[in-house]
Amino acid sequence: MLPLLCRTLSERGPALLRPPLRYLPHRLQTPLMEALLNRGLAEPIKDGELDFLAHRCLQLWVPDLDYRLSLGYAGGRLTLLRDSEADVVIRCALNDLIRLSAGERDPDTLFFQRRLLITGDTELGLECKNLLDRLEPGRQPPWLQRLLRLLATVLAQAGRAPAPKAGAGLQDNT
Numbered sequence: 001m002l003p004l005l006c007r008t009l010s011e012r013g014p015a016l017l018r019p020p021l022r023y024l025p026h027r028l029q030t031p032l033m034e035a036l037l038n039r040g041l042a043e044p045i046k047d048g049e050l051d052f053l054a055h056r057c058l059q060l061w062v063p064d065l066d067y068r069l070s071l072g073y074a075g076g077r078l079t080l081l082r083d084s085e086a087d088v089v090i091r092c093a094l095n096d097l098i099r100l101s102a103g104e105r106d107p108d109t110l111f112f113q114r115r116l117l118i119t120g121d122t123e124l125g126l127e128c129k130n131l132l133d134r135l136e137p138g139r140q141p142p143w144l145q146r147l148l149r150l151l152a153t154v155l156a157q158a159g160r161a162p163a164p165k166a167g168a169g170l171q172d173n174t
Contacts, residue, residue: 006157014064014094021067030080033069037078043139044131045076052127053078059086064093088120090128095155102152103137 021029044050053073060069070081092100096115099105107129110116118125137145 003157003160004162006154007159010095010155010158014062017094018065018067021065026080026082033080034078037071040140040144041078041135042141044135045078049131049134050078052124052131056087056121056124057081057084058124058128059089061089061091062094062097063091086120088118088124088128090125091117091119098148098151099155100132101135101137101140102148104152104156107132 038045041050050073053071055074056072058071060071061067062069070084070086072079072081072084092110093115096105096110100107100110100116107116111118111129116129118129137148140148
């Protein structure tokens with residue numbers, strides 16, 4: 001039963017998150033997302049590992065959420081940019097992004113499976129991918145590590161659930 005519940009959550013989670021992300025005004029998202037990103041990446045920021053992003057625009061695109069997050073880096077802080085043309089775009093589905101952040105998938109594997117796509121400035125994209133390689137879960141704040149482990153456990157349980165039979169299961173109302 002638990003794997004089936006986890007499978008449903010993993011399949012429908014992005015659809016549940018899409019409306020709040022779409023309708024929450026940018027002026028409310030900005031301080032929340034900036035605080036979350038700067039706290040979650042505090043150690044790499046302190047170590048100067050994001051300096052290569054200075055005066056550049058990185059866009060993270062999560063297509064199953066229909067969400068794009070454009071980031072800049074200045075004064076030792078990540079900032080959300082609005083209506084900026086991205087120098088590089090990193091595209092990844094939510095569940096893969098969770099697994100990547102939890103350290104359960106590596107960027108090279110996702111990249112070669114074409115589940116992590118990088119477009120735009122090739123050199124900047126390579127630096128971003130190398131940064132993803134260096135971001136170990138142990139460098140994240142404990143609260144973020146716990147959250148990512150929980151989400152990764154849900155996704156692992158989802159993978160243990162039997163595939164639904166054709167025509168069976170919950171009806172999709174999206």
